[in-house]
């Protein structure tokens with residue numbers, strides 16, 4: 001067996017494994033994402049003091065619009081979804097350029113790193129700018145680009161955007177940390193040709209396909225008026241879903257029969273509770289019902305503008321626990337440990353949290369309270385590892401100059417809004 005030369009060792013740490021078992025002692029974190037107890041004599045690239053530190057899998061964010069950090073939080077606060085899109089977001093996005101998208105995505109990548117996330121499934125314009133930002137930051141992603149040029153002015157006509165996405169998708173390699181995918185925004189913004197054109201492109205390249213589904217009652221009512229079907233029924237009737245590859249965001253206003261269809265088509269649901277509440281959608285995905293139907297559910301923050309709470313996945317997991325219990329009148333509807341599992345599904349990366357922090361105490365005599373503390377109370381991520389590469393150490397982002405970026409980002413936002 002060959003020696004893993006890129007392993008790092010943490011001594012005297014707490015580690016929570018994939019089964020949420022807690023281990024105490026000295027650990028090797030290998031560059032392939034696996035871990036082992038350390039005997040103390042292995043060759044390592046770094047030997048780190050792990051005392052008062054908690055090692056967990058990193059968060060995975062399954063629904064984002066990373067460049068929308070440009071429109072984050074105060075922007076159009078108070079508008080419901082449809083008005084927010086039509087009066088605020090779409091007109092502003094007319095001025096979006098590749099460079100603004102890159103700067104917004106970089107700012108989001110920094111926020112992801114600081115809050116312990118190493119993966120985003122994104123949907124936005126100028127996917128190549130987002131891919132470049134994530135590569136620079138060192139985080140993983142599936143970046144789904146639209147196949148139509150809408151709404152930014154920059155970028156040419158529909159045909160050229162589709163051709164460009166086609167060649168971007170052709171550049172996907174299994175070893176790339178960031179992959180291209182295809183976005184079809186929603187049934188109320190894409191006609192049948194656009195939806196199926198997106199599917200065709202994704203299938204051609206064995207790529208992911210992403211869509212917003214049944215986010216509001218209006219979307220469902222409008223779809224029913226036009227097609228006589230609910231959104232999932234309509235999409236299934238045109239044979240839209242690609243098994244294991246389709247990511248449906250929200251799924252808030254969905255019938256149980258539609259959930260069974262989603263399970264049969266092996267779609268992945270991205271539950272985005274903060275966004276649903278901030279935009280007053282009046283409901284969010286019913287996790288007990290999805291579970292019963294057998295749908296794979298993951299967690300997403302949605303865009304930093306729509307969630308109102310940025311890209312902090314511990315925060316999002318807490319929101320999910322609260323809204324599931326509130327909606328179902330059931331205090332056991334989603335436990336912190338279940339929310340943590342949902343928020344870290346499939347992670348091969350490691351986040352190291354500060355236990356020398358009142359928010360993470362008390363941790364219990366058997367170290368049994370760490371996950372609940374992290375989810376309910378938040379914590380400070382100190383180190384973040386992807387493929388043996390540190391994206392942050394001791395709370396300092398190592399891949400991007402954060403101070404410089406903050407300046408560039410604030411200047412860019414000022415310019416963007418004065419256009």
Ligand SMILES: [Zn+2]
Nearest residue numbers: 212249302303
């Ligand atoms: Zn979204």
